[in-house]
Amino acid sequence: xxxxxxxxxxxxxxxxxxxxxxxxxxxxxxxxxxxxxxxxxxxxxxxxxxxxxxxxxxxxxxxxxxxxxxxxxxxxxxxxxxxxxxxxxxxxxxxxxxxxxxxxxxxxxxxxxxxxxxxxxxxxxxxxxxxxxxxxxxxxxxxxxxxxxxxxxxxxxxxxxxxxxxxxxxxxxxxxxxxxxxxxxxxxxxxxxxxxxxxxxxxxxxxxxxxxxxxxxxxxxxxxxxxxxxxxxxxxxxxxxxxxxxxxxxxxxxxxxxxxxxxxxxxxxxxxxxxxxxxxxxxxxxxxxxxxxxxxxxxxxxxxxxxxxxxxxxxxxxxxxxxxxxxxxxxxxxx
Amino acid sequence: xxxxxxxxxxxxxxxxxxxxxxxxxxxxxxxxxxxxxxxxxxxxxxxxxxxxxxxxxxxxxxxxxxxxxxxxxxxxxxxxxxxxxxxxxxxxxxxxxxxxxxxxxxxxxxxxxxxxxxxxxxxxxxxxxxxxxxxxxxxxxxxxxxxxxxxxxxxxxxxxxxxxxxxxxxxxxxxxxxxxxxxxxxxxxxxxxxxxxxxxxxxxxxxxxxxxxxxxxxxxxxxxxxxxxxxxxxxxxxxxxxxxxxxxxxxxxxxxxxxxxxxxxxxxxxxxxxxxxxxxxxxxxxxxxxxxxxxxxxxxxxxxxxxxxxxxxxxxxxxxxxxxxxxx
Numbered sequence: 001x002x003x004x005x006x007x008x009x010x011x012x013x014x015x016x017x018x019x020x021x022x023x024x025x026x027x028x029x030x031x032x033x034x035x036x037x038x039x040x041x042x043x044x045x046x047x048x049x050x051x052x053x054x055x056x057x058x059x060x061x062x063x064x065x066x067x068x069x070x071x072x073x074x075x076x077x078x079x080x081x082x083x084x085x086x087x088x089x090x091x092x093x094x095x096x097x098x099x100x101x102x103x104x105x106x107x108x109x110x111x112x113x114x115x116x117x118x119x120x121x122x123x124x125x126x127x128x129x130x131x132x133x134x135x136x137x138x139x140x141x142x143x144x145x146x147x148x149x150x151x152x153x154x155x156x157x158x159x160x161x162x163x164x165x166x167x168x169x170x171x172x173x174x175x176x177x178x179x180x181x182x183x184x185x186x187x188x189x190x191x192x193x194x195x196x197x198x199x200x201x202x203x204x205x206x207x208x209x210x211x212x213x214x215x216x217x218x219x220x221x222x223x224x225x226x227x228x229x230x231x232x233x234x235x236x237x238x239x240x241x242x243x244x245x246x247x248x249x250x251x252x253x254x255x256x257x258x259x260x261x262x263x264x265x266x267x268x269x270x271x272x273x274x275x276x277x278x279x280x281x282x283x284x285x286x287x288x289x290x291x292x293x294x295x296x297x298x299x300x301x302x303x304x305x306x307x308x309x310x311x312x313x314x315x316x317x318x319x320x321x322x323x324x325x326x327x328x329x330x331x332x333x334x335x
Numbered sequence: 336x337x338x339x340x341x342x343x344x345x346x347x348x349x350x351x352x353x354x355x356x357x358x359x360x361x362x363x364x365x366x367x368x369x370x371x372x373x374x375x376x377x378x379x380x381x382x383x384x385x386x387x388x389x390x391x392x393x394x395x396x397x398x399x400x401x402x403x404x405x406x407x408x409x410x411x412x413x414x415x416x417x418x419x420x421x422x423x424x425x426x427x428x429x430x431x432x433x434x435x436x437x438x439x440x441x442x443x444x445x446x447x448x449x450x451x452x453x454x455x456x457x458x459x460x461x462x463x464x465x466x467x468x469x470x471x472x473x474x475x476x477x478x479x480x481x482x483x484x485x486x487x488x489x490x491x492x493x494x495x496x497x498x499x500x501x502x503x504x505x506x507x508x509x510x511x512x513x514x515x516x517x518x519x520x521x522x523x524x525x526x527x528x529x530x531x532x533x534x535x536x537x538x539x540x541x542x543x544x545x546x547x548x549x550x551x552x553x554x555x556x557x558x559x560x561x562x563x564x565x566x567x568x569x570x571x572x573x574x575x576x577x578x579x580x581x582x583x584x585x586x587x588x589x590x591x592x593x594x595x596x597x598x599x600x601x602x603x604x605x606x607x608x609x610x611x612x613x614x615x616x617x618x619x620x621x622x623x624x625x626x627x628x629x630x631x632x633x634x635x636x637x638x639x640x641x642x643x644x645x646x647x648x649x650x651x652x653x654x655x656x657x658x659x660x661x662x663x
Binding site: 059060166168196197198199200201202204205208223224225226227229230250253263264265266267268269270271272273284285286288289 | 380381494496497524525526527528529530532533551552553554555557558559578581582591592593594595596597598599600602603604605606607608609610612613
């Protein structure tokens with residue numbers, strides 16, 4: 001079977017991910033030998049085009065966060081290649097990665113855990129400049145104030161500490177920290193999921209504005225489909241370490257092909273203002289996520305899939321383009 | 336609904352007495368009712384007082400918190416004046432509660448079966464063996480297929496969704512009249528959330544319970560609640576039947592919340608936002624608590640906090656903009 005990579009000749013890829021695998025060994029027995037592997041990311045390929053936002057959506061255990069960390073080289077992949085601006089970075093040593101870190105930054109979910117509570121806002125925001133550049137103190141301060149204003153923080157708050165800020169403001173600090181060295185590419189891992197909806201909207205709007213302003217490319221990882229849909233141009237759906245569907249957002253929402261994507265969409269409670277009286281019957285995904293240590297043979301979703309047939313337990317479906325418009329799905333129903 | 340309410344909360348005030356003589360007015364004069372068989376949602380963001388309201392009904396407020404005023408009735412019983420012993424009997428038996436994080440609500444050192452049978456035997460006259468059979472039966476009712484095995488499992492051996500099913504099994508074990516669910520699915524994935532919410536509705540119908548659902552998710556409210564109570568800054572700011580509230584939203588805060596939600600159906604370039612953040616419960620403004628964040632704030636909003644105005648038989652709103660719409 002041939003693997004078709006979601007690529008378009010006309011668009012320029014900033015990031016290319018080829019057959020990435022990340023397995024974590026499971027140690028056991030008295031000699032702590034490896035007795036199995038947790039397949040967090042299991043053969044994932046995709047591209048991110050310059051200037052777009054690719055959303056990666058999945059539930060817990062889908063491997064979406066591990067994927068983000070592997071791309072940023074916070075972890076080494078078990079297998080596969082990562083190309084950034086055409087350069088292979090997956091085999092580089094940590095020291096050699098540093099120049100690329102200028103162009104790739106990350107915003108994490110938890111604005112508590114990811115900000116050192118002993119550092120002032122100024123120190124936090126200027127830290128990437130200290131590591132990556134040889135700017136003078138005065139220049140760093142100048143740049144910090146500039147970026148603080150851009151993300152909606154008051155420059156007067158420079159000397160405050162993270163605990164003095166609300167969750168939304170702390171996330172602005174994280175964003176300022178990521179953007180101060182002018183990266184091309186930002187990986188956002190659940191950046192708004194710890195925030196209340198009214199604050200979430202503020203941060204999402206800010207991220208969109210910054211993207212237009214600074215021509216950023218985003219990889220936006222989240223579990224909330226409505227948030228992912230709002231911010232993304234294309235969306236990849238992950239399940240048990242694999243991408244099961246990837247498409248432009250409109251195609252994905254109007255015409256979801258994979259039974260998992262369909263079930264995921266049906267699970268989201270939506271606001272209905274019409275007095276229909278009858279509750280619409282929804283297709284629910286039954287059961288729990290199988291263990292990523294011993295995933296099902298064949299299609300990873302077959303144990304919960306209402307459409308599963310014999311072939312699904314034998315053959316693993318590969319991502320294949322269905323129709324046009326760059327809509328790819330890994331499901332035997334379409335091959 | 337003209338029936339006698341099952342639960343009625345009147346002018347509830349729960350304050351927390353903090354250091355430096357600060358008083359956090361977490362719940363500050365909340366009134367609402369729940370009719371038999373009804374699903375009422377209390378919706379609000381963090382700090383709105385919705386969870387403290389639920390805990391106050393269960394009388395689970397601990398120091399430095401205190402219920403300082405108000406009455407809570409369950410049918411003809413005045414819960415607010417029950418002794419802690421009487422309350423223990425009532426909890427589980429007549430009101431049960433399901434929490435957000437089942438791992439903290441379940442005891443990690445006892446099996447699931449131990450915990451359910453303990454609950455059953457506290458409230459019903461069954462011997463150990465009968466209670467065990469009943470526990471397995473309850474686990475089957477809440478959709479656990481390997482109930483005979485799961486009954487011997489410890490909580491950590493179960494997934495989040497399974498744990499929440501166990502919590503629901505415990506909650507329904509004594510056939511309560513009211514089930515209070517405080518963010519029951521917030522810690523769960525969306526596909527599991529749908530399973531658990533469907534299960535709660537099924538149980539509600541099967542056991543003729545009323546459901547008080549505490550949530551921050553307006554999507555859940557829309558799909559599951561008959562009536563909505565919107566809370567902000569420890570007070571009710573709007574209350575109406577669900578569809579009415581979503582269609583003819585009155586309070587600027589409720590409007591702001593709805594507009595800030597990313598919508599699956601329509602594509603908008605920018606989301607609506609509510610400026611600023613929720614004021615802390617120990618430093619609430621004198622006037623309307625939403626004054627600082629309100630796009631329509633007027634001079635008098637700063638002066639005094641508006642009352643809840645009854646704008647039609649089932650819709651109340653705490654906002655001067657709707658003062659004139661009040662009916663007698």
